[in-house]
Amino acid sequence: MANVLPAICFAVGLAFGLVLSFIFINYTDVHSLTTGRFVHWIDHSISGSPDGLHNAINAVQSPKQEYIFDDEKFHQHDDKSVANHLYKNIRVLCWVMTAPKNLQSKAKHVKATWGRRCNKLLFMSSKEDVTFPAVGLNIGEGRGHLTAKTMRAFKYVYDHHFNDADWFMKADDDTYVIVENLRYLLSSHNHTEPVYFGHHFKVIVKQGYTSGGAGYIMSKEALKRFAEKGYDKICSKDGGAEDVQMGQCMQSLGVKVGDSRDAAHRSRFHCFTPETHLFGGYPAWYLQYDKYGAKHGQGNISDYSITFHYVNPQGMYALEFYVYHLRPYGITDHFQHLNIGEIGHEHHKKLEQAAKSENSKVKQIYKAKD
Secondary structure, eight states, X not given: OTTHHHHHHHHHHHHHHHHHHHHHHHHHHHHIIIIIHHHHHHHHHHTSOHHHHHHXXXXXXXXXXOOOOOOGGGSTTOOOXXXXXXXXXXXXXXXXXXXXXXIIIIIHHHHHTGGGGSSEEEEEESSOBTTTTBEEOOOOOXXXXXXXXXXXXXXXXXXXXXXXXXXXXEEETTOEEOHHHHHHHHTTSOTTSOEEESOEEOSSSTTOEEOSTTOEEEEHHHHHHIIXXXXXXXXXXXXXXXXXXXXXXXXXXXOEEOOOSOTTOOBSSOSSOHHHXXXXXXXXXXXXXXXXXXXXXXXXBOTTOOEEOSOOHHHHHHHHHHHHTOOOTTOOOOOOOOSSSHHHXXXXXXXXXHHHXXXXXXXXXXXXXX
16 A cells, blocks of 8 residues: 555646646647737748738738728817818829739728828729729739839829829838828928938938838829839839839939938838837848838837838728727827928928918807807
8 A cells, every 4th residue: 555655646746737737838828819919920920021921911801891980970079170281282192002802801991991081092903993993004913013013003193193193102902001191291392302202221222212011102293204204214114122123213213212200200101010110020121121220119100100011901990990089088189390300390380370270160160050
């Protein structure tokens, strides 16, 4: 009996240890799913190639229907006079790079969220879709043809919509744009300047170039030079990285890369999701490419940020809610002078004066309704 007791104790102890190990392992898995999966997903994904990032986004099931925020009655007293003034005076055409397979899974969610705030919205695809609608560029799909699609898309915009806007933006169907903040940036510049704005990379092209995924926007003069002097002449027709090829094209045409940062030197165009720019975890290539040191954290993201990239459809609606619907009670936001240079400050005063004039009319309307 004395010899059996140690064996029994050993067996019980072993069984107890195995049970504890099983519980610990499963708790760790559940804990990672519920508290850390999103951060790990970001770190794992952005360390790979752009294709890997897009595949990760495509793996997330998209909403079948557009999500409409039906709460205008709660925001009817919002003062939108400055935004409305900018909408009328700084006309922005947005064209979105997409594909036939993405129209219902991605593009329609762009249309339901930020796209409706552009003065003109176009979707560029390899094939025409008259119902959606999407412009057919008759160019094959795949990253190897992004340069051709981009060049032809800008030429199409010049041929058919040059007089519909003063600024012309290219974005992907997984890019989220806060268009009001874009117009504020542009309010300090003239569309007759040969300039384009985006997230500035410092490599390959002498003056640098702007990230394609973060979106970039050309002035009217820049688009004119591209269409009349660059397209099918000195600019690449296809192949290579789309944003690099466009950057070389712009440099050859004397179009400068504008500084899109705010007055506190914080970024406004972003190559990744808000979480990535807040917490870091950038891939190695980004550390080498970014012109301003690839910083992260709240202190390096502008309060008037313009774009974020690799945003899945659910993320589109989340940003839509956070930016336009979530409000802290009792806190009234005031304008910040965040454009670089005195021109921005002087123009901001004019915007405020225009806002006061338009706001007084709005108040009279609501007073009459009440």
